[in-house]
Amino acid sequence: MSSLGDLLARAVELGASDVHLTPKQRPVLRINGGLYVADFEPLADDEMRIIAQELVPPHVRGQFEECHECDFSHVEVGVGRFRCNVFYGKGVPALALRHVKAEIPTLESLNLPPGLRSCAAAPCGIVILSGTTSSGKSSTLAELIGLINRTEQRRIITIEDPIEYEFVDDRSTITQREVGLDTRSFATGLRQVLRQDPDVILVGEARDAETLRIAIMAAETGHLVLTTLHAGTASLALPRLLNEFPADERDRVRQAVAANLHAIVCQRLLPTAQGGLVPAVECLFNTPIVRKLIAGDAIEKLDAAIETGNEDGLQSFDQAIFQLVRQGIVTERVGLEHATHPEKLRMNLEGIFLDDSHHILT
Known part of the structure; x- marks a missing residue:
């Protein structure tokens, strides 16, 4: 070889x-x-x-x-x-x-929003990393586990397929388990992990209803659960999650998610003007307004909540890309190519902002 x-x-x-x-x-x-x-x-x-x-x-x-x-x-x-x-x-x-890479990344090295520190500090709940394939979800998960390991005395158990980043105990005690080698499946590992006294559980990928069901139950019983889900935006991650369940279970699951969600973080990797890659990050934190929208089955209004929730750390893709363009990290052309609403971003870059009634603000 x-x-x-x-x-x-x-x-x-x-x-x-x-x-x-x-x-x-x-x-x-x-x-x-x-x-x-x-x-x-x-x-x-x-x-x-x-x-x-x-x-x-x-x-x-x-x-x-x-x-x-x-x-x-x-x-x-x-x-x-x-x-x-x-x-x-x-x-x-x-x-x-x-x-x-052998080195566990940091928020700063990955150019991630500092507000994501709250995901590592949360005592319990669910943190979902979403995005397309190769959008940097694994690196962000590793950063969050690394941050907990450096700052908190907690028992961390990961279930991965396969193990990617390898962690060395710092302040936390970590066991990494690989599907196929250490456990039969994500669901099997999750069922057993609740008997292993974890504080933090990392599930490499929420692939099916059974895995999601146990992950939600773990959050309900006081654990911090971090996992990934394939979805193009933070607001689309919730319908993607709910659609894994039979129709007669979705209302109960939605209520459980409303009560236990901490955050949904969605990423897109953009080529930089200097020749590298940088993440644009959409952040949906479970504020009282977000919780009310999820519980009330008004998920279609989450995008508006993200757009108007900057004081609480919420941020849309287009807002993130706007800042990257303004800072000269990515070109305007690249920003528009990766924007959720290119025309709206184009107007913002020209100094034109609209309110919910499409009235010009500036």
Whole structure:
């Protein structure tokens, strides 16, 4: 596997977030959101089979043989840790490897709003990190766990698939469990974790109703639960969550979420003017107004609550992008491309702001 090791070392040296290996093609690196062909020879079908056979760890080989795809973590000695997905294409294995940096990130290093510190300080409740794939959710979760670890004496148990960032106990005591290796599934691990005296529970991904149901119950019984959900905006995360449940359960679940939600944080990664990536962050904290809207099934009004809740730390994507453009971190073109409401953002950048009745404020 020396050739793979050389490739991964080169990828890390270039700052690549992902490495893609497909048969008969040169390896491809994702750097700052763009795809670049690496200066390595194409891998033949047999070479791909050998790499897959050597990389896939014993605890997921059965899954790989049955389902022809699996997730796991891989440590390349002297290079770093990678989150791996091996899958078949046209009968031959292909791989996607994401580099997981060894250093636990901080709010400052990730350019995240300081208001997110409240998510780590909360004694209980649910914190949901949402966004599309590759929007930085895992890094933000790691930062929150790292912040708790540095500042609080708490018992933290994580359930991940696979383990990405590795934590070393500081003020907190942390156990990391990997689905497939340490527990059968997220739901199974969650059912057992309540007997393990946790203060904080991290669930790598809320994939189904059972996992969500147990996570909500854990928050109701005084635990802080952090998890991720795929949704494009903070307000869309709630319908996404509720739709996982049968229709006759949704009202009860919605009331439970209204009572126990701490925050929904949604991210988008934007290319910077300097050539890197920066997150635009939408923040929905469970203020009394937000709680009332959720409990009253007025979720369609959450966007307005976010727009007008800046004093309480709430922030829309467009407000976040407005600041990034004003600070010269991203260009206006990039900002408009990633905005939820591009025309509204364009008007704001021109100094025109409208109230709810579409009257010009400035």
